[in-house]
Amino acid sequence: MDDSDTELSPELARATWLVVPLFNEGQVIREVVTHARETFPNVVCVDDGSSDDSAAEARAAGAHVVRHPFNLGQGAALRTGLDYALRRPGAEYFVTFDSDGQHRVVDAVHMVRRLAAEPLDVVVGSRFLDGRTKPGLVKVIVLRTAVLFQNLTTGVRLTDAHNGLRALNRRAAEEIDITQNRMAHASEIITEIGRAKLRYAEEPVLIEYTDYSRSKGQSIWNSVNILSDLIFK
Template identity: 65%
Template sequence: MRNTDACLVVPLYNEATVVHDVVAAARATFPTVVVVDDGSSDDSAARAEAAGAIVVQHPINLGQGAALQTGIEVALRLPGIRYVVTFDADGQHQVADAEAMVARLRAGEADVVFGSRFLDDRTRPGALKRLVLRAAIAYTNLTTGVRLTDAHNGLRAFTREAAARLDVKQNRMAHASEIVEQVGRSGVRLVEHPVHILYTDYSRSKGQSVLNAINILTELLYR
C-alpha cells in the first residue's frame, strides 16, 4: 500500500553513505519524504534529493530536535498529508514498522504511536546501551508522567492534529523526552508499537550505539 496521505520526516546529518538507499526504499511505501539536512559537511542533501526526497537545509548544525521541528512544519504545509512519521536516516528503522504504525492511526486506535524496541525481542542492543536507555526511560517516565517502555526511539507516528501540537525547543537529544512530555500534556490518545531497530555495522562504526544513549541521559540530567 502506498501511503500517499502520510509524510516521513527524516533528520539528516552526514549520512551520505546510506541516505539515498534509505529514502529510495521508504518512498516505495511513503512517496512523500521530507529530509531536513542539519548542516551536513558531506553530500548527504544531494543524495537524499537524488532519491526523491523534499530536502530542506539548515545552514548550520542545530541538532536533531531542531531538524524534526523544521521537518514537521514543512510536512504540515504539504497538501493532503494526514499523518506524519519521524524516521531516522541511518538505516536502523524499518519501513514496515512505520507502515504498521500509520495503519493503527488510520484505524482510529490512537493519535500518536510511539515505536518501542523493548516490546519484543527482535532488537538486540548491547548491554551498556540497554542499561543507559533503561535509565533514560525511567527518568522520562518519572518527569513526564507518561509511562512508556522506550521513550527515546526516533520512530513515531502522529495524526496531523497531534503533530500540529508539537513545539520542540530542545534542539539536541533531549528532544525525545520533550516530545513525550508535550504529547502527554496535550491529552491525545497514545499507544506503543513493537519495532525492530537494526544496529548495523555502519551505525556501530559511527559510535551511535552507546554514545547517543549516554548523550540522551546527560542532556536529560542537565535539562
Template identity: 55%
Template sequence: MAEKITDTWLVIPLYNEEPVIAQVVREAREVFPFIICVDDGSRDNSAAEASAAGAYVVKHPVNLGQGAALQTGIEFVLNQTDAKYLVTFDADGQHQVSDALMMRNTAEEKNLGIVFGSRFRGTPVESGWLKRITLQLVAYLSRHRTGLHLTDAHNGLRLLRRDAAGAVNLTQNQMAHASQIMGQLAATKLPYEEVPVHIRYTDYSRAKGQSLLNSINIVVDLLFR
C-alpha cells in the same frame, strides 16, 4: 507492488549520511512516496543523494542539531501538505519501513493521535547490555516526568497525527529535544499506544559510535533539567 500510503509523510533529519541515505529513501518510497529530508548542514553530498532518490529536501545552512531538523520537517509537513500523519524516521538505515506502515495502520484502526515504537517489546534488542540498561533507565525516568507509560521512551521512530504534530514546538536542538518532545506530546492527552519495532544496528550505524553516547546524554538531561 506494495500499496502506496499517501496520507503519511516521513520526516528524516539528515546529517552526513551520504553512503546510505539514497537507499533509505528509495526503500521507504516503495510504501511512503512523500518524504521530507531536512539536511542539517551536512558537509557531504547527503542532500543531493536524498533528492536524487526522490525525497523533498530542505537545507539548514549550518548544523543546528537534530531537534531543529525535526522541527523544520514537522513544520514543512503541517504548512505545505494536508497529510493526516507524519512519521519521524532515521536517516542511517536503522528504522524499517514495515514498522512505519504498521504504526500508521494501528493509528487508523484505533483512532490514535500518537504511536510510539519500542525496542523492548517483541524481538530481542540487538544492542549491548550497557545500552539496554541505559535505555530502560531513560524510560523509567520519562514515565515519572511525563506520565506516559512507555518501555522505550526515546525511540526516534514515532508516528504523530496532525493534531499531535501541531503541539510540537522543539526549542532544544541537541539531544535534549528527545525529552522535550515527550513532554509536549504527553501534554496533548491524545490517545497513544506503544508498539514493538525492530531497530537494525548495522555495521554502518555501529561504526558511527553515537548511539550509546546519545542515550547517556538523555539520562543526564532527565536527571538535571
C-alpha cells in the same frame, strides 16, 4: 502482523509524510530514501548543516530537501521537517524516521495503519515489547533508566522513552512543541504528549544496528547523550 507486509492503500500512502533528520549520511541516505519511497512517496529530508553530499544524495532519491545553513541538532531538524510536511496538501500522518538505515519501513507501515484505524494521536516505537532488538547492555541500562525517569516525571507510560521512530496524526504534529534542538527533544516530545493529553500507544519495532551505524560509534554516543539529557535538561 506479517513483517513482510508493507502495503498501504494509495490514499493512506499519499496522506503520509516521512520526516528524516539528515546529518552527514551521504553514504547511505540515497538507499534509505529509495527504499522508503517504494511505500511512502512523500519524504522530506532536513539536511542539518551536513559537510558531505547528503542533501544531493537525498534529492537524487526523490526526497524533498530542506537545508539548515549550519548544524542545529536533531530536534530542530524534526521541527523544520514537520512544519514543512504540515504545509503539504493532503498531509494527515507524519513519521519521524532515521537517516542511517536503522528504522524499518514495515514498522512505519504498521504504525500509520494504527493511527488510521484506532483512536490514537501518536504511536511510538518500542525496542522492548519483544526480544528482537539487541541494543547491548550499556544501552539497555541507559534506556531503562530513561524510561523510569520519564514515566515518573511526565505521566506518560512507555517502555522505550528514546525511540526515534514515531507516527503522529495532524493534531499531534501541530500540538507537540519542539523547542529543544538536540538530544533533549526526545524527552520533550514525551512531555508534550502528556501536556497535550494526546492519545498514544506503543508498537513493537526492530531497530537494526547496522555495521555502518556501529562504525560511527552511534550506540555509545547516543547513550552518553541520553544520560546528559536526563541529568542536565
